[in-house]
Structure formats: structure tokens, C-alpha cells
Amino acid sequence: NRQIVLAERPVGAPAPKNFRVAEAKIPVAGEGEMLLRTVYLSLDPYMRGRMSDAKSYADPVQIGDAMVGGTVSVVMKSNLKGFSEGDWVVNMGGWQDYSVSNGEMVFNLGKEPAMPSWGLGILGMPGFTAYAGLLEIGEPKEGETIAVAAASGPVGATVGQIGKIKGCRVVGIAGGEEKCKHAVENLGFDVCLDRNSPTFAQDLKDACPDGIDVYFENVGGAVFDAVMPLLNANARIPLCGLISQYNATSLPEGPDRMGMLMGTLLVKKIRMQGFIIFDSFPNLYPKFVADMQKWISEGKMKYREQMVDGLENAPEAFIGLLEGKNFGKLVVKIGE
Ligand code: NDP
Incomplete structure (x- = not known):
């Protein structure tokens, strides 16, 4: 063995x-x-x-x-x-x-x-993570703007595609041109931005003329910094992952911006909720499997x-x- x-x-x-x-x-x-x-x-x-x-x-x-x-x-x-x-x-x-x-x-x-x-992937843990986090915490409504990073990965790609099924504008964020092209051309995102571009924060602002209503948080770090000023009143943030921090050995340098973050959450009445897929949604799995199988068979979900x-x-x-x-x-x- x-x-x-x-x-x-x-x-x-x-x-x-x-x-x-x-x-x-x-x-x-x-x-x-x-x-x-x-x-x-x-x-x-x-x-x-x-x-x-x-x-x-x-x-x-x-x-x-x-x-x-x-x-x-x-x-x-x-x-x-x-x-x-x-x-x-x-x-x-x-x-x-x-x-x-x-x-x-x-x-x-x-x-x-x-x-x-x-x-x-799509029919297992990461797919369920995207489904439950987006629908139960993100509560996307038709016409709203959803932003999601790691857009070509199993969680981000599924979040974006479910967002399209729900009638939202979906803004992806990914590392590099090839991944962004995939998100738009194959997954049907409205737009996808390269997080490594020196103009990323401005690109994101330009891509979200109506602000962001649901930010599905996969990465944290510099991407969150660019998202925060664009969040609309009553935005929802399913806090799924913070991959930019997983290898960190200390807090980042710089001024303490915790007060600014809390101030933003307060005045914009933003709901940010963490979840752990293994235990946060005990009864939802069968519904996820049924919906996902249906979407795949209808050709609405690429993987x-x-x-x-x-x-x-x-x-x-x-x-x-x-x-x-x-x-x-x-x-x-x-x-x-
Ligand atoms: P992916 O297959 O998408 O892989 C991770 C991706 O994260 C990379 O490909 C890269 O995409 C991106 N990334 C890596 N480093 C950074 C960085 N410094 N800044 C921004 N992006 C970075 O992963 P999954 O789809 O499996 O998971 C996505 C997230 O969801 C993770 O944070 C994971 O921990 C979380 N998760 C949480 C669960 C829960 O229960 N809460 C369950 C499952 C997953 P790119 O190059 O495109 O930027």
C-alpha cells in the first residue's frame, strides 16, 4: 500500500x-x-x-x-x-x-x-460548496452583480455558472489571461479579470458599474481589498476560503485596516458569513445533487x-x- x-x-x-x-x-x-x-x-x-x-x-x-x-x-x-x-x-x-x-x-x-x-468536483464537495454558499448565504437575485475569484477552479467556476442560471451579472477574477478566457468563453461569465494585472483594482471597478451585491470570498488578500470599496448596501459575502493567506506565517505589514472593514460592513449593512461545508448545511445535499445533475444534463454547467x-x-x-x-x-x- x-x-x-x-x-x-x-x-x-x-x-x-x-x-x-x-x-x-x-x-x-x-x-x-x-x-x-x-x-x-x-x-x-x-x-x-x-x-x-x-x-x-x-x-x-x-x-x-x-x-x-x-x-x-x-x-x-x-x-x-x-x-x-x-x-x-x-x-x-x-x-x-x-x-x-x-x-x-x-x-x-x-x-x-x-x-x-x-x-x-462539480458533483461533490467543491460543487456543493459553491451551491450552498452562493444560494443559502449569497442569496443572489436576478439582475444583481456577483463577483468571485479563483474563477476557473471547481468552486469559483460553479459559483459563476449558478449565478448565470439565477440571472445575475457574473464578474470573475482569475490568475492569468488563459483562465479568464476560459471563464468567459466556456463558462459564460460576463467578464473575467486578471488579478495579476497592475490595473486590477481599476479594471474591477470598471467591470462593476452597478457595484457588487454578492462577493463570494475564495481568496482574501489583495482581491478583497479591490472588492471592498465596490460593495453595495445590503451586500452578502459568503466567506468560503482565504487561499491567499494559507501559507502566511504572520499578519501582513501596513496600517491596521480592521476599523475600515468593520465600518464598511456597518454602514452598508453588509452580511459576511463563514461556513464549513461538511457541517453548515446538513440537509441540503440531496437537493444539490438533483439540481446539479439537472443543470449538467441540460448543458448549463461546464466542468x-x-x-x-x-x-x-x-x-x-x-x-x-x-x-x-x-x-x-x-x-x-x-x-x-
Ligand atoms: P481552486 O482549484 O480554485 O484552486 C485554488 C485557486 O486559488 C488557484 O488556482 C488560484 O487561482 C487561486 N489562488 C491561489 N493563490 C492565490 C492568491 N494569493 N490570491 C488569489 N487567488 C489565489 O480551489 P477550489 O475551487 O477547490 O477552492 C476555492 C476556495 O474555496 C479555497 O479558498 C478553498 O479553501 C475554499 N473552500 C472552502 C470550503 C468550505 O467549506 N468553506 C470547501 C471547499 C473549498 P487563480 O490562479 O485563478 O487566481
């Missing part, structure tokens, strides 16, 4: 030396358990948090343990009702070839699912994956994710 384990905790940006390839015995499925062979491993920004032992909503990965991660796997042996040999499942198998599960938080995709890896081959390449791909090197949902194919 090949594994990628956490070798040491990163300080700042993760580096290859923080990971180690290890060989463990193939685990045995006991009573009420099943043995799963991993086919696809999802790489997601939250994994940076699990590498750190700072207090968070979930426990950190221990040094020497396999990294955690969502996976699509095939059932090899099942001592569990509802799962049989050959079923494909979405589970939390981690960065390894085999895992054992008691069936909790496992979704059975059946014997021959059409696009099994989509269960890690881009970046597939990396081989478990040994997961660390490098993950390090790149935190630098914006991925283009689309990052998935590692680790088995057949």
Missing part, C-alpha cells in the same frame, strides 16, 4: 520535503468494514490546514500518517450492507492506494458510473479537470495548487 505521508509540518509554503513516500501493509477489512482501492485522489486547498497543527475545525494530520483527502475508489471486499465488490464510491481514502472504511460519509456510485472523478498521473506526483501538484498553477479541478489518478 503506497502512501504519501506527512514528513514534517511546513512553515510558510509547503515544500517537497514536507512529504514522504511510504510503504504500508494493505489494510484488512474487519466486520462492518470494506476494503477500497483508490482510483482518483482529490487535491484541495483545505489540505494545507491539515498539515498545520494550529487549532482549526478539524484535527491535523499526524507526522508519519498518510495525508487526508477525498477519493474515488473501487470496493475490493465488503463486509458491509449496501456496498458490494466492484462498486465505485466517493470516500475519504487519503493519499494512498488502499483504505478501509465503515461506510460513514461514503457515497456509492454503483458499478459503472459515467464520470466517476466528477464526484470529487474542467486537471488530471495528474501518479500518486508520487501529488505533493508537487498540491504545492502548485496553492500558487494557482492548477487550471481546473485538480485530481490525481493513482490507479486503474
Whole structure:
């Protein structure tokens, strides 16, 4: 059982030396358990948090343990009702070839699912994050302007496309021309701006003549600085992620702008609400799956994956994710 384990905790940006390839015995499925062979491993920004032992909503990965991660796997042996040999499942198998599960938080995709890896993206955790955060917290109304960064990634791309379905003007923000072109031409965003452009803040202002009603926050940092003055009265901010801060080791330099932020929230009566997808919307998942499957079948939802081959390449791909090197949902194919 090949594994990628956490070798040491990163300080700042993760580096290859923080990971180690290890060989463990193939685990045995006991009573009420099943043995799963991993086919696809999802790489997601939250994994940076699990590498750190700072207090968070979930426990950190221990040094020497396999990294955690969502996976699509095939059932090899099942001592569990509802799962049989050959079923494909979405589970939390981690960065390894085999895992054992008691069936909790496992979704059975059946014997021959059409696009099994989509269960890690648009039809899984990131898709649900976009759906729930935008609709439940963002509450977009027809004609309003939505802004979202990391626009070509699985969360941002889905937020923008749902925004279009709801009749909104959608302004994307992404790193580089190619990603922006994709957001407009393939995903149907009204406009997409390069966050690396020296004129980014002005570009965003020009692209939002009626201000911003919903800012779906994925990144924080300089993008939020450009968004803040454009927020309209009664704007909503689903606070989903702050990827620009995940590798930070200290607070940024400069004057303390907390008072300015709080003042803006106050006078504009803005609602900013954080959420953690695993527990914030306990009853919404079935509705998400039904709506998303319908939108996909109607051709209203486009989805881009970046597939990396081989478990040994997961660390490098993950390090790149935190630098914006991925283009689309990052998935590692680790088995057949
Ligand atoms: P993506 O696949 O979109 O990858 C992350 C992207 O973030 C990069 O490709 C890059 O896009 C962008 N990025 C990286 N560094 C910076 C930076 N310094 N400033 C601005 N943008 C940056 O990720 P996901 O779609 O999986 O996740 C998007 C966000 O949603 C993350 O913050 C993640 O943590 C959060 N999330 C939160 C959940 C929750 O429960 N609250 C659940 C799932 C995700 P580009 O090059 O285009 O700028």
C-alpha cells in the first residue's frame, strides 16, 4: 500500500520535503468494514490546514500518517450492507492506494458510473460548496452583480455558472489571461479579470458599474481589498476560503485596516458569513445533487479537470495548487 505521508509540518509554503513516500501493509477489512482501492485522489486547498497543527475545525494530520483527502475508489471486499465488490464510491481514502472504511460519509456510485472523478468536483464537495454558499448565504437575485475569484477552479467556476442560471451579472477574477478566457468563453461569465494585472483594482471597478451585491470570498488578500470599496448596501459575502493567506506565517505589514472593514460592513449593512461545508448545511445535499445533475444534463454547467498521473506526483501538484498553477479541478489518478 503506497502512501504519501506527512514528513514534517511546513512553515510558510509547503515544500517537497514536507512529504514522504511510504510503504504500508494493505489494510484488512474487519466486520462492518470494506476494503477500497483508490482510483482518483482529490487535491484541495483545505489540505494545507491539515498539515498545520494550529487549532482549526478539524484535527491535523499526524507526522508519519498518510495525508487526508477525498477519493474515488473501487470496493475490493465488503463486509458491509449496501456496498458490494466492484462498486465505485466517493470516500475519504487519503493519499494512498488502499483504505478501509465503515461506510460513514461514503457515497456509492454503483458499478459503472459515467464520470466517476466528477464526484470529487462539480458533483461533490467543491460543487456543493459553491451551491450552498452562493444560494443559502449569497442569496443572489436576478439582475444583481456577483463577483468571485479563483474563477476557473471547481468552486469559483460553479459559483459563476449558478449565478448565470439565477440571472445575475457574473464578474470573475482569475490568475492569468488563459483562465479568464476560459471563464468567459466556456463558462459564460460576463467578464473575467486578471488579478495579476497592475490595473486590477481599476479594471474591477470598471467591470462593476452597478457595484457588487454578492462577493463570494475564495481568496482574501489583495482581491478583497479591490472588492471592498465596490460593495453595495445590503451586500452578502459568503466567506468560503482565504487561499491567499494559507501559507502566511504572520499578519501582513501596513496600517491596521480592521476599523475600515468593520465600518464598511456597518454602514452598508453588509452580511459576511463563514461556513464549513461538511457541517453548515446538513440537509441540503440531496437537493444539490438533483439540481446539479439537472443543470449538467441540460448543458448549463461546464466542468474542467486537471488530471495528474501518479500518486508520487501529488505533493508537487498540491504545492502548485496553492500558487494557482492548477487550471481546473485538480485530481490525481493513482490507479486503474
Ligand atoms: P481552486 O482549484 O480554485 O484552486 C485554488 C485557486 O486559488 C488557484 O488556482 C488560484 O487561482 C487561486 N489562488 C491561489 N493563490 C492565490 C492568491 N494569493 N490570491 C488569489 N487567488 C489565489 O480551489 P477550489 O475551487 O477547490 O477552492 C476555492 C476556495 O474555496 C479555497 O479558498 C478553498 O479553501 C475554499 N473552500 C472552502 C470550503 C468550505 O467549506 N468553506 C470547501 C471547499 C473549498 P487563480 O490562479 O485563478 O487566481
